[in-house]
Amino acid sequence: MEAVQRLPMLSFARKTSPEPTSFGPKLKQYIRDFYHEDPESYSNEIHTLEGLRAAAVCAVKDFSGVSTLTRYYCQLHFLQSKFPMFKDGAAAVSFTWRNVYGSMVHTIADIRYEILCILYNMGALHTQLGALDTRVSGDGIKMSCAHFQYAAGAFEHLKDSFPQPAGVDLAADIIQFMYYLSLAQAQECVLEKSMMDNRRPIVTAKVAVQLVDYYRSALNTITQGGADNSSIPETVGSKIYENWKCYAKFKMVYHTCISLLYHGQQAEEQQKMGERVTFYQAAAEKLEEAVRLSKGMDNIEAINEALTFTYAVVERKKRAAKNENEIMYREEVPPLDILSELKGAPLVKGIMFNVSDPEVTGSDIFARLMPIKAHEVSSLSSEAEVKLLRKVGTVIDEDDKELSVLMTSLQLDYLKQPSEPESLSQEATTSTYSILSGGTSTSNEKMMITQQTEADHSDHAINEAMDFSMSN
Known part of the structure; x- marks a missing residue:
């Protein structure tokens, strides 16, 4: 039977589209x-x-x-x-x-x-x-x-x-x-x-x-x-x-x-x-x-x-x-x-x-566009981040106000005279550094003191924000 004539097979017609599509x-x-x-x-x-x-x-x-x-x-x-x-x-x-x-x-x-x-x-x-x-x-x-x-x-x-x-x-x-x-x-x-x-x-x-x-x-x-x-x-x-x-x-x-x-x-x-x-x-x-x-x-x-x-x-x-x-x-x-x-x-x-x-x-023609669900998730994530930062900022502002009230109640205003607000603070910081170093401070040393003070304040703010995020 291996030599028998092959019987014809059935096939089906395809659909046609009479009009082009404009995407x-x-x-x-x-x-x-x-x-x-x-x-x-x-x-x-x-x-x-x-x-x-x-x-x-x-x-x-x-x-x-x-x-x-x-x-x-x-x-x-x-x-x-x-x-x-x-x-x-x-x-x-x-x-x-x-x-x-x-x-x-x-x-x-x-x-x-x-x-x-x-x-x-x-x-x-x-x-x-x-x-x-x-x-x-x-x-x-x-x-x-x-x-x-x-x-x-x-x-x-x-x-x-x-x-x-x-x-x-x-x-x-x-x-x-x-x-x-x-x-x-x-x-x-x-x-x-x-x-x-x-x-x-x-x-x-x-x-x-x-x-x-x-x-x-x-x-x-x-x-x-x-x-x-x-x-x-x-x-x-x-x-x-x-x-x-x-x-x-x-x-x-x-x-x-x-x-x-x-x-x-x-x-x-x-x-x-x-x-x-x-x-x-x-x-x-x-x-x-x-x-x-x-x-x-x-x-x-x-x-x-x-x-x-x-x-x-x-x-x-x-x-x-x-x-x-x-x-x-x-x-x-x-x-x-x-x-x-x-x-x-x-x-x-x-x-x-x-x-x-x-x-x-083949390659995705619109590969540059992220899927709708991913785009929506990304938007929700950005919105949540903004809300969190706004919440942290509000807490920091409230803490600053409480700190100011506390300092006023302790009558510590004499540490900062109105007539010389910046120079006294700067001189006190410089003198402290001079005493600890055993000599007179230079301009470079003053710059280092200022940068260190700013860094300390920055680290403190970051730590507060991280502590707040972890607790919430």
């Missing part, structure tokens, strides 16, 4: 009013941001397009930490996007709308790149598998973080379908690699069983409760809806055939020849059902090649198993429903990048 007016006004900085000094940053959005909206279908979308998505997260850009926010900017499945255009002044549209486009672009490769080589299979896992990660994050109501193009049930389908197609790549590498039948069978489960989950999402979910065909259109439903059902049935085929090979290895006949017969029946479901599908040439090759393999094994059991082994052929079911092996998962990884995000 300048709102962001500049907020920079002036809140950050109290010159808004014109941020003209280059705003120009860079608008250019990045324009490139992201028209991202090319290759790795550089993924990188552009990812960087813009991360910059949006940086923006919302520095500007109030949610609905009714002071810096809210209008974003315009067209419905994926129609011509309706929506304009919403909320950065979350922009984030969810970009996140959806990231998932859609990954499905396009995953479906683009023919997967004829091991490296191509691995690359497609990685793209579908990244698509699943984007859709999973979208439905969990930005759930949308029914009836819109990014409704929760539609995104849920895309999530399961992306996981299924990633698991299908693993199955192709397992068959290419000739893994043990039990391993390949488990991979195929899980693949069927993923496609079943995708199909159940758009046909809830066994009946068609009316909101989805109305939203995406009956043609796209039928295409999705037929694709998921065909893949589910076809890969059930593949899982039964490898179940039969596993039974053959275990010398369970009667069970081998049962599994091969069931595989042939499922393949006939897949052939009926394939009628009218897109890429029918590739599908028919895969069905023809698979039919030849299954029929050959079914006939050989039946003949050998009738002639040699003569084992009872049990019905399929009494045989134990094999549990699937999930080998894929949704992958989401880290928005804090600088290798992914």
